[in-house]
Amino acid sequence: MKRTLRYALLLASITSLPALAHVTYTGRNFGTFDSTYATSTLTDQAVPGNYGWIDGTDSDYGDSHKLRAYRFTLTEPTTVTLSFKEATSQVTDFRGNVFTSQLGLIPGFSLYQGLAHLAPEPSDHDFGALSLANRPAYTEGSFRALTDWSIGNDPGNLNGVTIPASLSFFKFIGNAYDGTGYGSDGTLDHMVSKTFSNLAAGDYSVFVGGADYLAQSLQNPDLNVQYGITGTLAAGVVPEPETYAMLLAGLSLMGVMVRRRISG
Ligand SMILES: [Ca+2]
Ligand SMILES: [Ca+2]
Structure with missing residues (x-):
């Protein structure tokens, strides 16, 4: 397909997009965790453009349509490591069309x-x-x-009862972004990771997007390209070798007890 036609089609779809590109977590819920070590990886997600996250660092804020929202829940104080990296993803758009996103995301996120x-x-x-x-x-x-x-929603109707619009509040915990800019992770390798120690129990949102500030130029031919993301959450602390040793000792003891019971 010719580039110009491709972009004309992209623009045509964008004008009808806003009603369906609101803040949602569909396909992006890492799950519920306690302090037991566990990981969760979410693939096949993509973000439009490569600048959505870093555009929200400046004084005129950013457009949340250019980021993807992830969520998770903690049932007790837990240390959490979040990692995001470029990927090719099979993405389904709002019309149900499936297409392959491209590599090249410079990921940034805030918790x-x-x-x-x-x-x-x-x-x-x-x-x-x-x-x-x-x-x-x-x-x-x-x-x-x-x-x-x-950020707020519109008034709604729930079982015939009108519910007024209301605001959702996001309390900033921390951020990380890929690259070599001020405050970045220092290595432009299309991946970024950060550990947040002892987060309180509760619900969390993670907003992920591109960290290439110049990519929002209207001259950028990839302005609205979909960039694939893979996200991973690791909750809890990896068990120490001694813990494994104790666990193994415990298991073999149980084995002995079971064998004794069977033979007895
Ligand atoms: Ca901005
Ligand atoms: Ca990096």
Whole structure:
């Protein structure tokens, strides 16, 4: 397909996209964890453009449509390591079309306490009246990468009862991004990882997007390309070798006891 036609089609789909590109966690729930060591990996996700995360670090905020929201829940204080890396993903768009995203994401992410509205409540989005009323007029969206932020939904209807629009609040915990810029992980290898020690029990959101600030140039031919992401969460602490030794000793003792019981 010719590039110009491809971009014309992309733009045509983007104009009808906003109603379906609200903040959701579909396919991006890492799960519920306690301090027992466990990991969860989520594939086949993609983000439009390579700048969504870092655009939220500046004074005019960022558009949350350019990031993907992940969630997880902790049932007790737990240490969590989050890792995101470039990937090719089989992505299904809002029309049900499946396509392959491309490599090249320079990932950045921020971790927050709190969740966006969940179905059946209407999803949050940047350009609803409540979102617009709760940020300065000159801003590009509600997303903020380095501090607390909020975003609202539209009024909804639940079982015949009108529910007013309300704000979702995200309390900033920390961030990390790939590359060599100030505050980055220092190595541009299309992956980034960070450990958050002893997070309190509760619900968390992670917003992931590109960290190439210049990629938002309208001259960038890849402005709206879908970049694939693989995300991994590791909860708890990897057991120490001594713990394994004790575990093995315990298992062999049980084996002896079971054998004795069978033979006795
Ligand atoms: Ca911005
Ligand atoms: Ca890196």
